[in-house]
Amino acid sequence: MGIIVPPCMIHASPQSWAMQYSQSTEKGPSPLAWLLAIVLLGSLAGSACALFLHLLDYAQASREAKPWLLYLLPLAGAAIVLMYQYWGGYAAAGMGSLQRAAEDPQAQPVPARRMAPLILLTTVLTHLFGGSAGREGTAVQMGGSIASAVNRLRAFQRNPRARRMLLCCGMAAGFSGLFGTPLAATIFAVEVARLGRLRWPxxxxxxxSALLSNAISHAWGASHALYPQIFAELSPSSWWAQFFSNGLLSVVVVALGxxxxxxxxxxxHHGVESNLRRLVSRAWLRPVIGGLLVIALVWVSGSRDYLGLGVTHADPEATSITSAFSEDGATHSSWLWKIVFTAVTLGSGFKGGEVTPLFFIGATLGHSLALMLGLSLALAAGLGMMAVFAAASRCPLACAVMGAELFGWSCLPLLLPCCYAAVALAARQGIYSHRPPADPDDSAAINPTDR
Structure with a gap:
């Protein structure tokens, strides 16, 4: 399917775009400067995402081949926190620092030299030793960090508006290079960073930036999981029949779930995080406790399926995101176990994103609901993937479009109401709400000039 371009892009002439980019109290970057910045940003972000994906594949293969690595998870957690304490500085703020820099021209600049390498290394360590975490937070932070470096071009240095826009381009490039969904990545960057009037330009x-990053990531041999194309082979009459027989009920049930x-x-997640902060004064000790709890959860659940990303698994009998689209691919409790594993891992201080675990939770929840209520299995799993992500992130449009890019555009009429309904029924605070600043023991003193 082709990429759908928003109407605001269709009706805007190139001259109007150039004028929008150049409007500011200071002289704005020229179209040539913008082109250079986008090429640099997309190429570097796509290359970084490809490296990250290859390292994650290596970490998963190593962990599955050497099960004893799980027992080093507590030590890895302590090392992660100590790295941020001694070298992290303002990079410890993570996604929060990106959002603040994108929303407020006077906010602390993104620490370009530190954020990308630190989040890359610590996320790979989390996955290598068995933490249940995702990857989108890492890719978005790498993209934002690279954008902050590109912002040092002379044309952008004295233009806060252009710097904010380029930072959002970096977030989109990181997301796209990781998931291979450039249109959803673009909308995601706009929804996560509340930009006001800047959201259209x-x-x-x-x-x-997202398209180039995705192309560069593929050129480096990075691959993405393939999902079934739901409704792709149906004729228009059959589509409407499926829509009324299965679609509407699936939307309601899956959105609520x-x-x-x-x-x-x-x-x-917030309970684990707040209680560990309250009860354990030493920041490095919190992931040690979290790692021990993850090991205990493996013994209690009797399964290692909930470690790591969970997109695919070498064992065909294991539960994963892709297996949730088949009849025997998950159990009724799979989604609940993944919630607990991920909340303990990330709440105790390990690094990584949350989107991929949310995909796992949503796909296995949809699988369970489909079996219980006689719904279409692939449709319920696909809707669940996107609806749980939407409800937790409060980015419904990006999630619906991402689902269309993954499962086929014929699903968009069901994805849109499902994602918006899930957001309406969910909590007001999401995973991208600004986190409180770290306590003094969590990181080294932050230098105002640290970049």
């Missing part, structure tokens, strides 16, 4: 450069699952995940 940013669309074109963000889309170009996704909202409850997202609420439970946020509750457990």
């Amino acid at each position: 940013i669309l074109l450069p963000a889309l170009l 996704a909202a409850l699952a997202a609420r439970l995940y946020l509750f457990l």
Whole structure:
């Protein structure tokens, strides 16, 4: 399917875009400067995402081949926190620092030299030793960090508006290079960073950055999981029949289940994080406790399927995101176990994103609901993937479009109401709400000039 371009892009002439980019109290970057920045940003972000994906594949293969690595997870957690304490500086703020820099021209600049290498290394360590975490936070932070470096071009240095726009382009490039969904990445960057009037001018450069990053990532041999193309082979009459027989009920049931699952995940994650902060004064000790709890959860659940990303698994009998689209690919409790594993891992201080675990939770929840209520299995799993992500992130449009890019555009009429309904029923705070600043023991003193 081709990429659908928003109407605001279709009706805007190149001259109007150039004028929008150049408007500012200071002289804005020229179209040539923008083109150079986008090429640099997309190429570097795509290369970084390809490296990250290859390292994650290596980490998963190593962990599955050497099960004893799990027992080093507590030590890895302590090392991660100590690295941020001694070298992290303002990079410890993570996604929060990107959002603040994109929303407020006077915010602390993104620490370009530190954020990308630190988050890359610590996320790979989390996955190598068995933490249940994702990857989108890492890719978005790498893209933002690279954008902050590109912002040092003379044309952008004295223009806060252009710097904010380029930072959002970096976020889109990181997301696109990781997931292979450039249109959703563009919308995601706009939804996560509340940009006010900048949300329309940013669309074109963000889309170009996302498209280039995705192409570069593929050129480096990075691959993405393949999902079934739901409704792709149906005729229009059959599509409408499926829509009324299965589609509407699936939307209602999955949206409600996704909202409850997202609420439970946020509750457990924040509970683990706040209680460990309250009870354990040493920051490095919190992931040690979290790692021990993950090991205990493996013994209690009797399964290692909930470690790592969970997109695919070498064992065909294991539960994963892709297996959830088949009849025997998950159990009724798979989604609940993944919530607990991920909340303990990330709440105790390990690094990584949350989107891929949310995909796992949503796909296995949809699988369970489909079997219980006689719904279409592939449709319920696909809707669940996107609806849980939407409910937790509060980015419904990006999630619906991402689902269309993954499962086929014929699903968009069902994805849109499902994602928006899940957001309406979920908690008001999401995973991208600004996190409170780290306590003094969590990181080294932050230098105002640290970049």
